Amino acid sequence: MKVKPTYKEIKKKINVNVFPYEVYVVLTTDVNEARKRRNKIFGETSLDHAIAMHSSLHTGFSYLFLPYNCTPWVLCHEVFHTVWEIMHFIGAELENEVMAYLMSFLMKEINKFGSTWK
Numbered sequence: 618m619k620v621k622p623t624y625k626e627i628k629k630k631i632n633v634n635v636f637p638y639e640v641y642v643v644l645t646t647d648v649n650e651a652r653k654r655r656n657k658i659f660g661e662t663s664l665d666h667a668i669a670m671h672s673s674l675h676t677g678f679s680y681l682f683l684p685y686n687c688t689p690w691v692l693c694h695e696v697f698h699t700v701w702e703i704m705h706f707i708g709a710e711l712e713n714e715v716m717a718y719l720m721s722f723l724m725k726e727i728n729k730f731g732s733t734w735k
């Protein structure tokens with residue numbers, strides 16, 4: 618796929634302090650292009666029409682590829698995948714309050730970051 622001249626992204630790394638885990642948030646005009654630009658990390662993908670995406674290799678980090686105008690419900694969906702991945706990575710039981718805390722922490726951090734989009 619040809620890169621659109623209007624392609625733009627901003628990226629932020631969120632450390633999930635109490636857990637050994639990093640979340641990279643990529644806000645972009647083109648989710649599929651952003652993911653393809655990380656083929657060296659994740660390998661080739663056949664996905665071409667995703668509206669948002671969570672990617673991980675189960676090695677202590679996740680990438681969230683989000684449209685810059687991401688809706689709260691899509692963001693929530695992708696953040697849940699991240700929380701799920703974190704819980705499995707650290708070998709924790711799926712504990713209600715810990716997962717809810719992580720959800721709100723990540724939603725808040727991503728929301729702050731999203732407001733920097735210009």
Ligand SMILES: [Zn+2]
Pocket residue numbers: 694698
């Ligand atoms: Zn999903």
